[in-house]
Amino acid sequence: NAGVMQNPRHLVRRRGQEARLRCSPMKGHSHVYWYRQLPEEGLKFMVYLQKENIIDESGMPKERFSAEFPKEGPSILRIQQVVRGDSAAYFCASSPWQGANTEAFFGQGTRLTVV
């Protein structure tokens, strides 16, 4: 059973380009969470999605950032017109459902560098 798969692991973009980060949850998991980690900081919640639904995007910047989790395929975090401040590690986590005795598992992360 493969874990949470993120790709690419490293992504370099020039200012103004678009970045697309992909997250394939663990098999059987229908809940996906995206977090951003700035250097020397803890992770910050961005968005929580279920299949075809955004449940909570309160942590996501209002402009340039969007996320989706389609019925088929991975979850995508999209950053348009990237700026240097977007450079960070982006982690996704997945869980099978909401519940007191479940646990979310994190992927390896995508390290985005904006030059």
Place this chain on the structure above:
Amino acid sequence: ELKVEQNPLFLSMQEGKNYTIYCNYSTTSDRLYWYRQDPGKSLESLFVLLSNGAVKQEGRLMASLDTKARLSTLHITAAVHDLSATYFCAVDRNSGAGSYQLTFGKGTKLSVIP
């Protein structure tokens, strides 16, 4: 707004010594997580603490939760070099629902010196 504070942020300790990392949080929650992160790596789940008074131990690490004091501790016993990493505590924003919308502390960077 939920705030999670860890201290210390940096910890250098000799092998064989004991130490405790503290995690305070600002609003009611019954779900607290401890993670380990090695440089450039993802987060490894160490402990999930779900109720007041919960205590869990794995090897040289022991975590506890006091929901009334809004405090969790991660105790390290007889530290070894392999424990060098950054340790994060995280609190679930939606208490009881297990939603994994976590608020993280800034992390404690632990260096164990031989």
